[in-house]
Amino acid sequence: MTRIELVRRPQHSALFSVLSPFIAVLITALIGGIMFAMLGKSPIGGLHAYFIEPLTEVWSIHELIIKATPLILIAVGLSVCFLSNNWNIGAEGQFIMGAIAGSVMPVLYPGITGPMVLPLMLVMGMAGGAAWATVPAFLKARFGTNEILSSLMLVYVAELFLDWLVRGPWRNPEGFNFPETRSFHADAILPEMLSASGRAHYGFVFAILAALIVWFMLSRTLKGYEIRVLGESPRAGRFAGFSAKRMVFFAFIVSGALAGLAGIIEVSGAIGQLRPAISPGYGFTAIIVAFLGRLNPLGIVAAGLILALSYLGGEAAQISLGVSDKVANVFQGVLLFSVLACDTLIRYRIRIVRPQPAAAPEPAR
Amino acid sequence: MTASASEKPGPTPLLAVEGITKRFGDLVANDAVDFDILAGEIHALLGENGAGKSTLVKMLFGSLMPDGGRIVWNGEQVSIANPSAARHLGIGMVFQHFSLFDSLTVAENIALSLEDDVPLSTVADEARRLGEVYGLTLNPEALAGDLSVGERQRVEIIRCLLQEPSLIILDEPTSVLTPQEAERLFETLDKLKAEGKSILYISHKLDEVKRLCDRATVLRHGKVVAHCDPRAETAKSLAAMMVGEEVQAVRRTHDAPADGEAGRDVVLGVRNLDQPPLGPFSTPLRAIHMNVHAGEVFGIAGVAGNGQSELFEALSGEQLQDNPNAVTIGGAPAGRLGPNGRRRLGAAFAPEERFGHAAVATMPLTENILLSRHASDASAYQSGGRLGMLRRSALGRTLARVVDAMDVRKSGENPDAGTLSGGNLQKLILGREFDRRPRLFIVNQPTWGVDAGAAARIRQALMDAATAGAGALVISQDLDELLEMCDRISVIHNGEMSEPLDARTVTREQLGLLMGGAEPEKHHGVAA
The missing domain is CATH 3.40.50.300 (P-loop containing nucleotide triphosphate hydrolases)
Incomplete structure (x- = not known):
């Protein structure tokens, strides 16, 4: 019987390293089309509403950039973590803690204004995210705790902490008992880039800068080399004189700080106050972004825009087709699976084995 | 060295390989290889790393499929689709690169390779018994991950013997044994031979081959260069066949x-x-x-x-x-x-394990040179002070020097370390240290x-x-x-x-x- 085998490649395929994300997107679109057909909608119409419509108007491109900003910031930090073999799944929590820490100034001290407020908020946001990420880092380095579990569980702690704050001590005294903090004053709002055409704020510039800096670090400096060596082989890293424990802290602090920065940018730029829910799961979606971008910060910029499109497409499809906005989550999940599956092609090639095994001809490579 | 297989009129060989060919892309790893093994014979397979021995053996054990040629087992042409099929035929294998699960115990690792459902305690007892009989002391409860290279090899040998195969393929089995232990292993192999089992013995140690083996097949660059009787050859002449030139002592x-010399x-x-x-x-x-x-x-x-x-x-x-x-x-x-x-x-260091300790398989050679030299030669390979920017051109020049000095054979300018053969990688690992003049x-x-x-x-x-x-x-x-x-x-x-x-x-x-x-x-x- 004819069967399909995976044959290990002698060397990573450079071609498929580049092609694999595109194949994954293609497969996702295919499965999405089937899903629309099963929902009784036209597959072409569905995919059009999802992936094309949001790009046809200027205001919605602004929205795309707003949604891509936190995804890129978080995913760039996660790439440092994942490359060094530190599995930070709790970026969502670090995002929230960054938002809370960054909001201390405008919420508790609304009387303090001036040009220094915003920079201070951004720094405090980074510190808050980094501090929250230090917890799983410490537990891993000191006690050997599994960081996947500890970082993930801290997400729920952060979510509930935010919920308690905005319903309790930080609730807006003039807010008619709505669970919200007071709206940020003008000096605490991240300005818009082109306010004539849409809402996109300067957070996107931070995201691009972060991607460039981390890209430079990873590909051009000894620190990046250290990250990659420790991720590939901790023992070889020790032989090289690198400390895996210090790397745990470094990776978690970098990614926590970037997630925290994303949190305060989101609150200060897009929302303008703290609410019980400030993220539609950016911290988790960023994991997909990181892998879709091949853990390369420049790839992550592109991947962030694609995933942001899936959020917008979800909203658009809900309006124009009347499908649930949960379809966006389905797309994201399918995309992650496709990306991971397509990565197999980098290390393996597909071989079709025909019945007469003794002289099975090999397909050209 | 002309006693070619086909000239022997004797009994049907247990295993005959006829014109086996295997290609990897442009590389012909095995080019029309012929040889045969009789029942109750110890047959040596000689050749340098990269000569195609491992490829040949993997085809016999069903890990690779040949592109051409035939494998004849007991007079019948067979197709060995996977290791399980090989075991069913009665071929047992002790690989050069060990295939043990680190997180399992010795007994569990052995049990995994058995097809029948045998209780773990039975496996442990049997392993202990075989270990004593063949002088391969082992603790069946030890975790494979904690074993040294030598101990892992013992697990592999015992795992193979448990299958009671009629052909045993041994890849460099004595490299981790004391002379006394090696001698005991030879006695074991002689005993197995007397029981009528055949052994395909792969070794670089020519004295062993002369001591142990009835016939030898010498491979070079994927081709058979000679069938010979190792006892009629000298170690020097065998080495010359293997490398195609006289090896310099x-x-x-x-x-x-002198010990304790003060000067x-x-x-x-x-x-x-x-x-x-x-x-x-x-x-x-x-x-x-x-x-x-x-x-x-x-x-x-x-x-x-x-x-x-x-x-x-x-x-x-x-x-x-x-x-x-x-x-x-x-x-x-x-x-x-x-x-x-x-x-x-x-000081300069070169550890035992090449992949994952001395080198990172998935990184190019230049980055593997950096592994041990980024700090001792910081001024050569880094610029920008605290930024620590890597100077790739300097690394490339060092690589060229090391490759030249140690005759490292590689494909391409700067391939991943994982593509190098064991010997060439080791030359690179030591060469990057010699280059420092420590x-x-x-x-x-x-x-x-x-x-x-x-x-x-x-x-x-x-x-x-x-x-x-x-x-x-x-x-x-x-x-x-x-x-x-x-x-x-x-x-x-x-x-x-x-x-x-x-x-x-x-x-x-x-x-x-x-x-x-x-x-x-x-x-x-x-x-x-």
Whole structure:
């Protein structure tokens, strides 16, 4: 019987390293089309509403950039973590803690204004995210705790902490008992880039800068080399004189700080106050972004825009087709699976084995 | 060497390989290979690394499918689709690269390869029994991940014997045994042969092949260059067939400093080095004491798992000492320094495991050169001060120098380390250190699993470094290698080192006894 085998490649395929994300997107679109057909909608119409419509108007491109900003910031930090073999799944929590820490100034001290407020908020946001990420880092380095579990569980702690704050001590005294903090004053709002055409704020510039800096670090400096060596082989890293424990802290602090920065940018730029829910799961979606971008910060910029499109497409499809906005989550999940599956092609090639095994001809490579 | 297989009129061979061909892209790994094995025969497969032995054997064991040719088993053409089919035919295999799950115990690893559902306790008992019969001492409850290379090989051999195969393929089986243990293995193999089993014996050790094997097939560049009777050949003529040229014996180019000679500097001093066991199956180090002088090659013999890796990591700085003076390099206290601190004092290290310790398989060669040299040669490979930007052009020039000096064969300009053969990677790992001109070398199993040509080159380079005034500490299980290179040899057993012996006067028997410890049965030291 004819069967399909995976044959290990002698060397990573450079071609498929580049092609694999595109194949994954293609497969996702295919499965999405089937899903629309099963929902009784036209597959072409569905995919059009999802992936094309949001790009046809200027205001919605602004929205795309707003949604891509936190995804890129978080995913760039996660790439440092994942490359060094530190599995930070709790970026969502670090995002929230960054938002809370960054909001201390405008919420508790609304009387303090001036040009220094915003920079201070951004720094405090980074510190808050980094501090929250230090917890799983410490537990891993000191006690050997599994960081996947500890970082993930801290997400729920952060979510509930935010919920308690905005319903309790930080609730807006003039807010008619709505669970919200007071709206940020003008000096605490991240300005818009082109306010004539849409809402996109300067957070996107931070995201691009972060991607460039981390890209430079990873590909051009000894620190990046250290990250990659420790991720590939901790023992070889020790032989090289690198400390895996210090790397745990470094990776978690970098990614926590970037997630925290994303949190305060989101609150200060897009929302303008703290609410019980400030993220539609950016911290988790960023994991997909990181892998879709091949853990390369420049790839992550592109991947962030694609995933942001899936959020917008979800909203658009809900309006124009009347499908649930949960379809966006389905797309994201399918995309992650496709990306991971397509990565197999980098290390393996597909071989079709025909019945007469003794002289099975090999397909050209 | 003309006694070709086809001329033998005798009985049907157990296994015959006819015109087997295997291609990987442009590379022809096996080009129309012919040979056969009779029942009750020990047949040697000789060849350098990269000659195509492993490819051939993988096809016999069903891990690879041939592109052409036939395999005939007991007179019938067969197609061996997978290892399970090979086992059903009665072919057992002990691989050169071990295939054990680190997180499982020895008994569990063995049970995994059995197709019937056998209780774990039965497997453990059987493994223990076979281990005793064949002199392969093992603790079936030990985790595979904690075993040394030598112990892992024992698991593989026992796992194979449990299948009761009629053809056993052994890949470099004696490289981790003491002479006495190797002799016991040979007796075992002779016994198996007398029972009518056939053995395909792959080795670089020509003396063994001459001692053990009835016939030999010599491969070079994927082709059979000769079928011969190894007993009618000399080791030299066999080596010449293998490499296609006469192998140069390593030349002693320096005068051995006498033990305790006062005039020479001590480049490595170790004083009362104690180290508790690092894991449940790690060997503690006890009161290690030695001096390695400039210009000297100091050897440490011993059976795998007696503290060699622990000693290496203690000396390399991967494990620190409490007392800064427990280890001195060039007279400077180094006990509290990590690997890079010790490298800056002029030491160079080459560990036993190439992939995952000495090199990263998925990184290109230039980045593997950086692995051990980013700190000791910081000014050459980094710019931009605290930024630590890498100077790739400088790395590329170093790679070219190393490749040239050590004759590293690779495909492409700067391929991933994982694409190099074992011998070529080892030449690169040592070459990146020679290139620094350090004053102290500490190497662990420098030629393990390395082909004869590369091994000779590595030994010669170490000897030349000693001639030029460096000190070298060579930890090895290969007594021939140590006797060839060293001025003094000490034996490590159960974490303790013997007094150094003069390599010119010591006998193999003396060393073998020390390697086995006072009580040979207890030499397998598992720390409580």
